[in-house]
Amino acid sequence: MSQKNSSSDISPTAGQMPRLLGLALASKIYRHHTSLSDIEEFKKFSNGGNEVAFGTIGDASTSEGPFWETINAAGVLQVPMVMSVWDDGFGISVSRENQTTKNSISEALAGMQRTSDKPGYEILITKGWDYPHLCETYEKAVAIAREEHVPVLVHVQEVTQPQGHSTSGSHERYKTEERLMWETEFDCILKFKNWIIDFDADGSKIATEEELEMIQKEAKITVRDTKSAAWKSYCDEIKIDLDKAISLMKSVAFESPNAIFVSKEVEALERAMEPLRKDIFNSARKVLRIVREEKTASRKALSSWIEQEIEVNKSRYSSHLYSESQYNIPSIIPVEPTYDEDPVMEDGRIILRENYRKLFERHPEALIFGEDAGKIGGVNQTLEGLQEQFGALRISDTGIRECTIIGQGIGMAMRGLRPIAEIQYLDYLLYALQVMSDDLATVQYRTKGGQKAPLIISTRGHRLEGVWHSGSPMGMIVNACRGINICVPRNMTKAAGFYNTLIEADEPALVIEPLNGYRYKEPLPNNIGEFKLPLGIPEIVKQGTDLTLISYGSTFNLCEIAYKQLTEAGISVELIDVQTLIPFDVNHLIRESITKTNRLLIIDEDVSSGATAYMLEKIVVEQEGFSLLDSAPQTLSAKDHRPAYGTDGDYFSKPSIDDIFDKAYSMMTEVDPVRFPSLY
Numbered sequence: 001m002s003q004k005n006s007s008s009d010i011s012p013t014a015g016q017m018p019r020l021l022g023l024a025l026a027s028k029i030y031r032h033h034t035s036l037s038d039i040e041e042f043k044k045f046s047n048g049g050n051e052v053a054f055g056t057i058g059d060a061s062t063s064e065g066p067f068w069e070t071i072n073a074a075g076v077l078q079v080p081m082v083m084s085v086w087d088d089g090f091g092i093s094v095s096r097e098n099q100t101t102k103n104s105i106s107e108a109l110a111g112m113q114r115t116s117d118k119p120g121y122e123i124l125i126t127k128g129w130d131y132p133h134l135c136e137t138y139e140k141a142v143a144i145a146r147e148e149h150v151p152v153l154v155h156v157q158e159v160t161q162p163q164g165h166s167t168s169g170s171h172e173r174y175k176t177e178e179r180l181m182w183e184t185e186f187d188c189i190l191k192f193k194n195w196i197i198d199f200d201a202d203g204s205k206i207a208t209e210e211e212l213e214m215i216q217k218e219a220k221i222t223v224r225d226t227k228s229a230a231w232k233s234y235c236d237e238i239k240i241d242l243d244k245a246i247s248l249m250k251s252v253a254f255e256s257p258n259a260i261f262v263s264k265e266v267e268a269l270e271r272a273m274e275p276l277r278k279d280i281f282n283s284a285r286k287v288l289r290i291v292r293e294e295k296t297a298s299r300k301a302l303s304s305w306i307e308q309e310i311e312v313n314k315s316r317y318s319s320h321l322y323s324e325s326q327y328n329i330p331s332i333i334p335v336e337p338t339y340d341e342d343p344v345m346e347d348g349r350i351i352l353r354e355n356y357r358k359l360f361e362r363h364p365e366a367l368i369f370g371e372d373a374g375k376i377g378g379v380n381q382t383l384e385g386l387q388e389q390f391g392a393l394r395i396s397d398t399g400i401r402e403c404t405i406i407g408q409g410i411g412m413a414m415r416g417l418r419p420i421a422e423i424q425y426l427d428y429l430l431y432a433l434q435v436m437s438d439d440l441a442t443v444q445y446r447t448k449g450g451q452k453a454p455l456i457i458s459t460r461g462h463r464l465e466g467v468w469h470s471g472s473p474m475g476m477i478v479n480a481c482r483g484i485n486i487c488v489p490r491n492m493t494k495a496a497g498f499y500n501t502l503i504e505a506d507e508p509a510l511v512i513e514p515l516n517g518y519r520y521k522e523p524l525p526n527n528i529g530e531f532k533l534p535l536g537i538p539e540i541v542k543q544g545t546d547l548t549l550i551s552y553g554s555t556f557n558l559c560e561i562a563y564k565q566l567t568e569a570g571i572s573v574e575l576i577d578v579q580t581l582i583p584f585d586v587n588h589l590i591r592e593s594i595t596k597t598n599r600l601l602i603i604d605e606d607v608s609s610g611a612t613a614y615m616l617e618k619i620v621v622e623q624e625g626f627s628l629l630d631s632a633p634q635t636l637s638a639k640d641h642r643p644a645y646g647t648d649g650d651y652f653s654k655p656s657i658d659d660i661f662d663k664a665y666s667m668m669t670e671v672d673p674v675r676f677p678s679l680y
């Protein structure tokens, strides 16, 4: 409450929209979730839900899907959002007729206008060059949004662009002469100036033309000076690196038989006008290559400086992809699940439900929402009865709108709540992937840790029987979502352990529950809601010496069955559940395992070169597992198409227990064909 709030934005047109829904919805939650507003800690986030979330968008960008999804969801949820469409009639060069039905966003959305008996939007229309009307319109818009919690669409028509879309392209190429003349006459800045000059309220004026011209002159000077100061401060920092690099390179030249070549680089760098870091490093690294065979102290000094500065630049350019705060995931102290001597066996869904119950009791700021999550407690009944207990504000249904379910979560997480966004099935996460990849995954990175959205995304997936319910596109997700932690538990106790860790941390994460595990019996821990699983730590489920087999999620459970059969065949398998794909095996336990077995088999149900390729690279390249291997590393994944229908479709599309056995066995056939004769 004590700071001005603006959420860091992204460039994909309409990419700001899904998050805006959550920013606005947070006000509604704070206004109605009264037990939260009584807690001192949460008073800093809201003044009784009075905050209005402002969003702006260009007229052409309203063509994007996320715009329509957000507009509909905000109307359904009735949130305090003031949405401005700044309408200049063009999206770069493409005119509005090619963008919007009826050539008008307010006309296209007219059906959303609220009426006396049906809630909806307040739709207001104003003009960009009409300053007093803009003021009146926005005062009205904000009052409606703030007091009534009704979304408002402000269609700001007749907006002018003094320089076209950007300074890199001239609008003369696509605007008619008539339009350009109109833009000069109706230039919103000029019109504002004229309004100030003409203003006369009973003899009281705002400013004279001379005063405005003076302000304009001063503004130009201020901008120019500020620009110069900013550029100077940027260059001054670089200059320190430049001077250091030049001095180190000169020392190298002094000691080097290749001085002539080194000096050429130094001179080029000295001549360069305002060199960037890239230019400095380019020269320094070139010099290092020139003198690579020399064993001088100056060469060593240069190489040490380069190494050290590359680290420094990591903080500048590559930090805060994951949280670096004291609340980050590695700081959460793990707690093992504990069991009574003779534990009750419960369906996986009950384990999750009871865990959620504790979690919502302990964290009043936590809420969960998604398709069928509210009234019926989720399609798999993991939230059964929780809406009755915690209310529809916290356990709620949403429309079928995956992209804005995530946006709803991002915005609320940014405003101090702890949302859990439910995506009904992993296959439908693709609708949300853009907002996850562009927005959620980059919040911390793009603000260098200044803003965060610790959203938990809960979904379920992998193996089931159906073309559209059995996908496991893990490679796609892992590669599109660096910046989001990705947990792939093999059962519901593990999933619960991840949720308990994540709710304490300040980072975004995706948890994929194994879809076929809800009715599978698991022992009920007696510290439900309290045990916390660490991320990035694989579990060595079975020890062995011949072969390291790694997997995760639903497929892991099949590997466990294959393990028994392999043991009977005399093959000693070390079976490892990686548990999380991001982070991946932070302590290199898998490397330790292959130090012992010298053989590696990676299995999942993604397409080939999906998450198996990701894991292979991590182990063989990053963990330097290559030199430990006595056999070629192997992967076993699903077929490259969508899983075919039914039990037989599954059998022939995804790695079966037979496939897993055969693959592991064939690796041993290659090692000892006498003991393990070829099967085929």
Ligand SMILES: Cc1ncc(C[n+]2csc(CCOP(=O)(O)OP(=O)(O)O)c2C)c(N)n1
Pocket: 011, 012, 013, 057, 058, 059, 060, 061, 062, 086, 088, 090, 091, 092, 165
């Ligand atoms: C998803 C996506 N597609 C294309 C672009 C490239 N692009 C940037 S701005 C723009 C036009 C936007 O027009 P409008 O929404 O009317 O806003 P204006 O620039 O006129 O204010 C386009 C196509 C983009 N940034 N993101």
